[in-house]
Amino acid sequence: MHERERHRIILSAVQEKPVITIQDIADLTEASEATIRRDIASLHVKGKLRRVRGGAEAVHPPQLTPLAGRHFHVSESENADKKRAIAREAVALCEEGDAIIINGGTTTFQMVHFLSSRRLQVMTNSFAIAEHLVKNSKSSVTVPGGAIYREQSIILSPFDNDVTRNFYGKRMFMGSQGVGPFGVMESDALIIQGEQKLINQADELVLLVDSTKFARRSSLILCPLQRVTTIITDEGISDGDRKMVEDAGIQLIIAKVNQDKARNSVSVA
Amino acid sequence: MHERERHRIILSAVQEKPVITIQDIADLTEASEATIRRDIASLHVKGKLRRVRGGAEAVHPPQLTPLAGRHFHVSESENADKKRAIAREAVALCEEGDAIIINGGTTTFQMVHFLSSRRLQVMTNSFAIAEHLVKNSKSSVTVPGGAIYREQSIILSPFDNDVTRNFYGKRMFMGSQGVGPFGVMESDALIIQGEQKLINQADELVLLVDSTKFARRSSLILCPLQRVTTIITDEGISDGDRKMVEDAGIQLIIAKVNQDKARNSVSVA
DNA sequence: CAAATTATGATTGATTATGATCGTTTCTGA
DNA sequence: TCAGAAACGATCATAATCAATCATAATTTG
Numbered sequence: 275m276h277e278r279e280r281h282r283i284i285l286s287a288v289q290e291k292p293v294i295t296i297q298d299i300a301d302l303t304e305a306s307e308a309t310i311r312r313d314i315a316s317l318h319v320k321g322k323l324r325r326v327r328g329g330a331e332a333v334h335p336p337q338l339t340p341l342a343g344r345h346f347h348v349s350e351s352e353n354a355d356k357k358r359a360i361a362r363e364a365v366a367l368c369e370e371g372d373a374i375i376i377n378g379g380t381t382t383f384q385m386v387h388f389l390s391s392r393r394l395q396v397m398t399n400s401f402a403i404a405e406h407l408v409k410n411s412k413s414s415v416t417v418p419g420g421a422i423y424r425e426q427s428i429i430l431s432p433f434d435n436d437v438t439r440n441f442y443g444k445r446m447f448m449g450s451q452g453v454g455p456f457g458v459m460e461s462d463a464l465i466i467q468g469e470q471k472l473i474n475q476a477d478e479l480v481l482l483v484d485s486t487k488f489a490r491r492s493s494l495i496l497c498p499l500q501r502v503t504t505i506i507t508d509e510g511i512s513d514g515d516r517k518m519v520e521d522a523g524i525q526l527i528i529a530k531v532n533q534d535k536a537r538n539s540v541s542v543a
Numbered sequence: 544m545h546e547r548e549r550h551r552i553i554l555s556a557v558q559e560k561p562v563i564t565i566q567d568i569a570d571l572t573e574a575s576e577a578t579i580r581r582d583i584a585s586l587h588v589k590g591k592l593r594r595v596r597g598g599a600e601a602v603h604p605p606q607l608t609p610l611a612g613r614h615f616h617v618s619e620s621e622n623a624d625k626k627r628a629i630a631r632e633a634v635a636l637c638e639e640g641d642a643i644i645i646n647g648g649t650t651t652f653q654m655v656h657f658l659s660s661r662r663l664q665v666m667t668n669s670f671a672i673a674e675h676l677v678k679n680s681k682s683s684v685t686v687p688g689g690a691i692y693r694e695q696s697i698i699l700s701p702f703d704n705d706v707t708r709n710f711y712g713k714r715m716f717m718g719s720q721g722v723g724p725f726g727v728m729e730s731d732a733l734i735i736q737g738e739q740k741l742i743n744q745a746d747e748l749v750l751l752v753d754s755t756k757f758a759r760r761s762s763l764i765l766c767p768l769q770r771v772t773t774i775i776t777d778e779g780i781s782d783g784d785r786k787m788v789e790d791a792g793i794q795l796i797i798a799k800v801n802q803d804k805a806r807n808s809v810s811v812a
Numbered sequence: 813c814a815a816a817t818t819a820t821g822a823t824t825g826a827t828t829a830t831g832a833t834c835g836t837t838t839c840t841g842a
Numbered sequence: 843t844c845a846g847a848a849a850c851g852a853t854c855a856t857a858a859t860c861a862a863t864c865a866t867a868a869t870t871t872g
Contacts, residue, residue, distance in 0.1 A: 277829075278562040278600050296849080306831045311850075327838075328849065405674055408691050417698060419688030419706030422677050429686060431706045437688030440702050546819075565859080575821045580860075596828075597859065 275303055280313055281322075288323050288332045295329040354384070356484045356508040359529040361385040363506045364447050364482055368394055372444050375472050376403055378428045378465065379449035381482045389413060397441045397475075399468045402427040416441060418471070428468050438471050445503075446476035452490035453483055455518060457499050459492035466494050478503035485510030499524070544572055548660040549582055550591075555659035555679040557592050557601045564598040570624060571656055623653075625753045625777040628798035630654040632775045633716050633751055637663055641713050644741050645672055647697045647734065648718035650751045658682060666710045666744075668737045671696040685710055687740070697737050707740050714772075715745035721759035722752055724787055726768050728761035735763050747772035754779030768793070 280303045287294050287302065299310045318325040324333050361384035368374055370393055376382050378400030386406040389396070397416040398404050407415045418438045420431030448469055452459040458481060460466045473479065479501055485508050499518075504525040511528065519526050549572045556563050556571060568579045587594035593602050630653035637643055639662055645651050647669030655675040658665070666685040667673050676684045687707045689700030717738055721728040727750060729735045742748065748770055754777050768787075773794040780797065788795050 276562050276564050276597050278595055278598075279560075282561060307849090308832075308851095309830060312829085401673075401677065404670075404691065408670065408693060415691045417686065417688060417691065419686060419700075422673065422684045422686065424677060431688075431709070433706060433709050437700045437702060437705065440700075576859090577822075578820055581819085 275305060277313070279303075280305060280309075281317060284310075284313060284317065284330065285322055288330055293326065293329055293331040298329070353484065355531050356510075356529070357381045357384045357482075358387070359531045360482050360484060360506045360508060362388050363527050363529040364480060365389055365392065367445065367480065367504070368392065370394070373397070373442065375441070375443040375446040375476050376400065377446065377448035377469050377472060378403065378426060379482075381449040381484070382447055385447065386410070395443075397438075397443060397472075399429050399472065400427055401429055404429075423464055426462060426464055428464055430464060430468050436471065438475060441475055443476040445478045445480050446472055447480045447482060448473075449482045450487065450496065451492040453481065453487050453499070453505070453515075454491060455499065456495060458496045458502065459490075460494050460496050461492040463494065466496055469496055473497060473501075480504045480506065482506050484508050485512075485515075488512065488515040544574065545660075546582070548572075549574060549578070550586060551660040551679070552656050553579075553582060553586065553599070554591055555656050555675070557599055558675065558679055559655075562595070562598060562600040567598070571627060622753050622755070625779075625798075626650045626653045626751075627656070628777060629751050629753060629775045631657050632796050632798040633749060634658055634661070636714065636749065636773075637661065639663070642666070642711065644710070644712040644715040644745050645669065646715065646717035646738050646741055647672065647695060648751075650718040650753070651716050654716065655679070664712075666707075666712060666741075668698050668741065669696055670698055673698075692733055695731060695733055697733055699733060699737050705740065707744060710744055712745040714747045714749050715741055716749045716751060717742075718751045719756065719765065720761040722750065722756050722768070722774070722784075723760060724768065725764060727765045727771065728759075729763050729765050730761040732763065735765055738765055742766060742770075749773045749775065751775050753777050754781075754784075757781065757784040 280299075283303055284294070284299055287299060296307050296310050296314070299305075300307050303310070314323070314325050314330045317323050317330070321333065323330045357380065360381060364382075365385050365388035373395040374397070376385060376396060376398040378398065383400065383403055386403055389407060390410045392411065392413060394413045395416070396407055396413050397418075398407075399418050401417070401422050404415050404417050407413055416437070417429055418431065418436050420429045420436075422429050450458045451461045460469065473496075481502050481504070483505065488507075488511060499522045502522070502524050504527060505519055506527040506529055508529050508531060516526065549568075552572055553563075553568055556568060565576050565579050565583070568574075568582075569576050572579070583592070583594050583599045586592050586599070590602065592599045626649065629650060633651075634654050634657035642664040643666070645654060645665060645667040647667065652669065652672055655672055658676060659679045661680065661682060663682045664685070665676055665682045666687075667676075668687050670686070670691050673684050673686050676682055685706070686698055687700065687705050689698045689705070691698050719727045720730045729738065742765075750771050750773065752774065757776075757780060768791045771791070771793050773796060774788055775796040775798055777798050785795065
C-alpha cells in the first residue's frame with residue numbers, strides 16, 4: 275500500500291475515534307508497526323495529528339470536523355453570501371420527510387449545504403445537486419431520466435414519458451434570471467425545458483432570487499407571477515418590487531445575510 | 544497509446560482513488576514506468592495533480608472518506624487487476640460514436656478509465672459511472688430516471704414509463720454474480736431489476752465476469768446463457784467452463800492480466 | 813524522402829521506504 | 843518496588859522508487 279494511502283487511512287481513522295493504536299492501523303493497512311510509527315511521526319510534525327504513546331490522537335476535538343469540513347471550501351463572490359442566505363430560508367421551509375423538487379441552478383445549489391443534516395425526499399434535475407445529496411445527506415434522491423448536459427449540470431429528456439410524472443412534491447424550488455410584472459423569466463432554453471416539466475408536479479412554487487433579479491429582464495417567460503407561491507430574496511429588494519410581489523398575492527421572505535465572518539478554516543494542505 | 548490518452552486515464556484514475564501508484568497506471572495504460580513518470584511530472588507542473596513518491600495524488604484533497612468506503616476499496620482490490628484487464632477488453636470492443644449501455648457494477652465501473660479518452664454515447668443506470676464520465680470524458684451520458692440507491696449506486700424507477708425505452712444501444716455491458724449452464728445469475732434484487740430494464744435495449748449482450756464467477760452460484764437467474772453474445776473473462780477459466788461457453792455459441796474473450804505487449808485476446812466462436 | 817525532433821522503453825547506479833531485529837525505555841499490575 | 847509486558851528508537855538488509863542516460867521508434871519538419 276502506498277504511503278499517502280496509509281496517511282489518509284490514519285487521518286480518517288483518527289477522526290472517527292479520538293485515539294487510535296498502532297496495532298489498529300497496522301491491521302488496517304497491513305503495514306509493519308515500524309512503518310506506522312514513521313507515518314505517525316511524519317504526520318505529527320506536519321500537525322495533522324498528535325502523537326501519543328501507543329498511537330495517535332486527533333489534534334482537533336472531533337466535534338468541529340464533521341460539519342465544518344466540507345462546506346466552506348467554496349468561497350465565491352459576495353453574491354454567494356446572499357444566495358446562501360436565501361437558500362437557508364428555502365430549506366427552513368421544509369420539514370422532515372417532506373417531498374420537494376429542486377430545479378437546477380446556482381442559487382438552488384446552495385440549498386445542498388443546509389440539506390446535509392436533513393432527511394427529505396428530493397427530486398432534482400440537477401446532476402450536481404443529486405451528486406452532492408447522495409454523498410452528503412441522508413435524504414432520498416430521485417432524478418428524472420435523460421441526457422446529462424455538462425454546462426448546466428441538468429438531466430433532460432426530449433421525451434415526455436418521464437418518471438417526473440410519478441413524483442409529486444409539496445414544494446418546488448427554483449431560481450430564475452429575472453422577475454417582473456410579466457412573470458418569471460429565464461434565459462437558458464435548456465433550463466426552461468427542465469423547469470416546465472417539473473413546474474406542475476408540486477403544490478407550491480418557491481422562487482429563489484437575489485434582489486438584483488428584480489431589475490433584470492430576460493428573453494423567455496417561464497410562467498406568470500401569479501403561479502408563484504413564495505419568493506425568497508435578500509434585503510436589497512426595493513419598495514416598489516416589494517409592492518409588486520405583495521400585489522400578486524405572493525408570500526415574501528427576506529433572507530438576512532449573516533454578517534459575522536467567523537469561519538473556522540480547516541487545514542487542507 | 545497517445546500521450547493525451549494516457550493523461551486522461553491518469554487523471555481519471557486519480558479521481559477515483561485519491562492516490563495511485565506508478566504501477567497501477569502502467570497496468571492501466573500498458574506504458575513503461577519511465578513514461579508514466581514523465582507523464583506525472585508533466586501533469587504535476589501543470590497543476591493537474593500532485594506528484595508524490597511512488598505515484599500521484601489528486602490536488603484537491605477529497606473529503607475524508609468514511610471508513611466504510613475504505614473497506615469497499617480494500618475488499619475489491621484483490622481482483623482489481625483482473626477486473627481492469629476485463630474492462631479494457633470491453634472498451635476495446637467499442638468504436639468512436641457507438642451507443643452503448645453500461646449496467647452498474649464493480650467490474651463495469653472499471654471501464655470508465657478506458658472510456659475517459661473516448662467519445663461515445665453512453666447510457667448507464669450507475670450513478671457512479673455517470674458521475675465519472677460526466678467529469679472525465681467527452682462522451683454523452685444518459686441516465687434513466689428514478690431513485691438513487693446509495694449502496695449499489697444504481698438509479699432505479701419502479702415505473703415502466705422510462706427514458707430507458709427511448710435509448711437503443713449497440714451493446715450492453717454488464718457484470719454478474721455467477722455464470723453457469725442455467726444462465727446468468729445475480730444476488731441483488733435491485734440490480735436484477737435494473738438489468739432487466741436494460742437488457743433488451745441493445746443488440747449484443749456482453750458479460751464481464753472474472754473467472755471465479757463460473758464457480759459461483761447465486762439465487763436469482765437473470766437470463767439464459769444463450770441470451771449472451773460475448774463473455775469477457777480472465778485466464779483463470781477452466782477448460783470445462785470454456786467448453787460450456789463455446790457450446791452455448793458465445794464469443795469468449797480472455798483478458799490477460801499481465802501487461803504483455805502482445806494483446807492476443809483469444810476469441811472462440 | 814531525408815533530417816531533425818520528439819516520444820518511448822530499457823538500463824544503470826543512487827536514493828528512499830520498508831520490515832525485521834536489537835537493546836532500551838515506559839507502562840502496568842501485583 | 844519489582845517483574846513482565848508493551849512500546850519505543852536505532853540500526854541494518856532488502857526492496858521499491860527514482861533520476862539520468864542512451865538507443866530506438868514514432869513523428870514532424872524541411
